[in-house]
Amino acid sequence: MSLAGKKILLGISGSIAAYKIPLLVRLLVKDGAEVKVIMTPTARDFVTPLTLSTLSKNPVLSVPFDPDDGSWNSHVELGNWADVMLIAPASATTLAKMASGISDNLLITTYLAAKCPVFFAPAMDLDMYLHPSTQANIARLISYGNFLIAPKEGELASGLCGAGRLEEPDEIFKILSSYFEKQLSLKGLSFLITAGPTIEAIDPVRYISNHSSGKMGYALALEAAERGARVTVVSGPVSIKADHPNITVIDVKSAQDMLDAADELFSTCNVFIAAAAVADYRPSVFSDKKIKKNYGNKQVAIELTTNPDILATLSAKKQQGQVVVGFALETNNALENAKIKLESKKLDMIVMNTLEDQGAGFQSDLNKVTMILRDGEQKETPLLSKSMIASMIIQTIVRSFPLQSQNL
């Protein structure tokens, strides 16, 4: 796959393996990528900025600002600009700073600000690489969702032999190419996602609803869209916006509206994900006038009627080749209840979350889930950002089911 137009931010830190990086820059630029290079101060001892700026056709950045003219290299802008950040070679010091957020140079501040996927390719001497602190830092960086490009075994600059040798530039190039190829793995497929809460009107002023922010559903939509799928989100009232040309949002309010909108689209979608927190009940009677308070009545009862189960209704219409994924929010006997929902709603996969994990759940930017597949396979994630969780869910769908646009 060609890297034409891909924006790659390349961070170089102080390791002798930096001498290989000009070759990598050459490969990336020749393939059409736009490359911006950030060097740590130590990296400049191993390879010259002139070589890298010539090959990348961009000035090499090393400092947050130029003290002579005050010109400013914004780490936030750089982080936003990139489709991918690659830190190669990542020295032991840089790994430690990345792992603990010690942002004392432009490379680390940009890494912390970057919203794009980050790949890191460690390179150092054998004993440094094997040291428990280096290994712990690598494990932490992986747990934050960064992608490790593991060093190879071989002869090291010190003369020692073993792990610590930077992966070869042509292999790093292939890893990035296959990453972008995978990004388009959903091209031609259509996703239907319900998201957010539903609101069930009592009268023109009042309603019953829940705390759902829609963040998980929208994160799933963005992830699928970034991988090339066409996505329709049938969304209850939320304050977030979808910002991707592949995403269409249909705004609804009640569970019945949500079902009606999703039902129209279901037969043409390849994947249906029910991420909405649908109100299970609605008031039996909608009063078209505001209900007046009556202090004579100490207690007031609102009679409720069951709402349709959107997921179960649509799943019952599933055709061959379609994949249906539900969520299960559980507070007790979580796994057992989630498995019952998987069976009773005839799902291909259920994503279980509980309100027990601190920091996860409604309104939060974080989540921790267990994915349960029909064949019994279970995958538990750590507590991660909802966008990382979305990426893992979509990845699991891609890996577990044969998705083909011509199936429908």
Ligand code: CTP
């Ligand atoms: N769901 C739905 N329509 C409903 C209720 C739930 O589409 N009326 C979907 C949710 O979007 C979610 C899954 O069903 O994907 C499970 O929702 P959850 O609230 O966990 O469970 P319920 O089926 O409502 O059961 P309970 O509230 O008893 O746990």
